[in-house]
Amino acid sequence: MTHTTEHDLAEAGRRLGHDIHTRTRWERQSGWPQPVREGLDAAAHARLARGTPDRFVRKWLQLRLNAWRRGRIVDDEVTPALLRALDITHCPVTRAELTHGERLDTDWSIDRLNNDAAYAAGNLAVMSVRANRAKGARSFDEVLALAGLPHATAGLAPHEWLRLATLMLGPAFATRHGAAPALPLCAPLPCRSTRLALQQIQRLLTLQSRRPDGKNRLVRDFRPACRTERAVLRLRTLADAVHEGLKRLPAEAECWDVWLQPGLMPALQAWRDTLDAPGWACAARIAGQLAGARRETAQRLQAWRLPSRGYHPLAMR
Template sequence: MTAWNEHDPVEAARRLGHDLYVGTRLPKHTGWPEAVQEGFSAAAFDGLARRTPDRFERKWLQLRLGACRRGRIVDDDVTVDLLRELDLTHCPVTREPLTHGERADTDWSVDRLNNDAAYAASNLAVMSTRANRAKGARRFEEALALSTREVPTDGLTPVQWLRLAVLMLGPAFATRPHDAPPLPLCAPLPSRAVRLAQQQIQRLFIVNARRPAGKNRLVRDLLPACASERSRLRLRRLADILHEGLKRPQDDQACWDAWLVPEAMPALTAWRESLDAEGWGRAAAVAGRLAGARRETPRRLQAWCLPSQGYHLGWLPRPRAFA
């Protein structure tokens, strides 16, 4: 993990050129940045063996080349194996099956969830090209505002904008989680992206509350966080609401709509408000333990290069007007 002012854009570009030579059968392109061409030519001069990439290797190289052209930092934790881990069958925003290499709106793409940060494992998600294009350079607040409109915007419906805002929420508030607004968890979160404590708890209800045994087990796990009978009753009511919402036939995508049931979010809010700070901390710790999550730290967030908004030195952007 490297601090933002220690990333060497020239060396990163040369490594990319080397990897483009070794990992593809492409000819050298004069349109590539000069340092990329240098790395490519050096690998060719050394007579290194070449291979045909699979779609994950190809996407990894495309991502790095696009970032290189825009002066964006790609952290070393963004690897081919990471892309394999993040891979999905359906877009979490549009819920359409993802395609590959068809030059279609449904083709898979990989993008940053916090546009003011670098390409890092905890800031990436897979989504369709259509969703990625609509997101563009928008920040969380803009995506959330578009979810309240009555008509589609840039090809996404209001509920699809809400799903996108849900994906962006954790990375947008990674450094100030207490300022994050509560949102219904109506989309699956990327396996490595930053998740807030409430999102971890919401996910556990989706995973466990469909069957009575799972619902009851989760309630037992969370009961130690409840210091009063009122909070215990509210926890059980929340679990019952999610259980009812999940009892209907659900596929892997639609199950997340249980949090859109009108009673779900008020019940979650009521339970949380019945807990003191220590109780909510215990609930968050239980959720993190059950999910196998690790606590995000300032040190790990160094990979996001937030002081430079994810850019290499010399590429600092002008301030962007807020829409």
């Protein structure tokens, strides 16, 4: 579903109808778009075998149907296997345990983190219906502003808005990394979402600094990015601060809450300020290698359909 001609919009609907017939036992619905019904009827006429869907296939088909109706593009990399990989047990925004198909605000949902982009692998996250509904069409800037208010808004507390902003940060600044603000990494990032270098570094520090050997190993790993002894000292200070901060967390807290402790973000910024442009590029490269990350290239970002804000051109007329 990545093509952009009028013909391909109809063809995407037919492919969806074909998949509904072959992957489910759903009854044909008269309210489905005509191309979807055409694809389903063609598959039925060909007497193709039918399957019994699991919840990932059901969500995949429902997502594509809803996207088609709104003129949104769904990239071919969005598959049931991707949704299975993205699956989590708790909402990263509200931290409530996720339910499935119970028509509750804790039900899991798939959301585009950058509302001005298509359904693409690097732009998706699982979250609760409650968090998804609160986010709605809000931009990153609007979400971050709500995180700074002293009261709840649209059912989310300020700290929940901050977690949502953390998720949205990478996709929102996928094409303009230098303009991104530095935020505390107070929520787990989706396994395939676009991440900024600073977020990748925060994640590594969070996951590996609980033990002294992990902390010391990270300092060694990032040392090539430090061109001065001052930079090395600031790096050690940062790693020590994360290590001690993790030990201070209460039992009910998540490890990501460490970045909300006083002094952690200033320590991170202090180290960042000691690195020149080549040093920071080296740090970003090391972080990507340690995380096994795939670089988000301009070619890969074409799947996001940013010029059309993720809409099929026909749907914009």
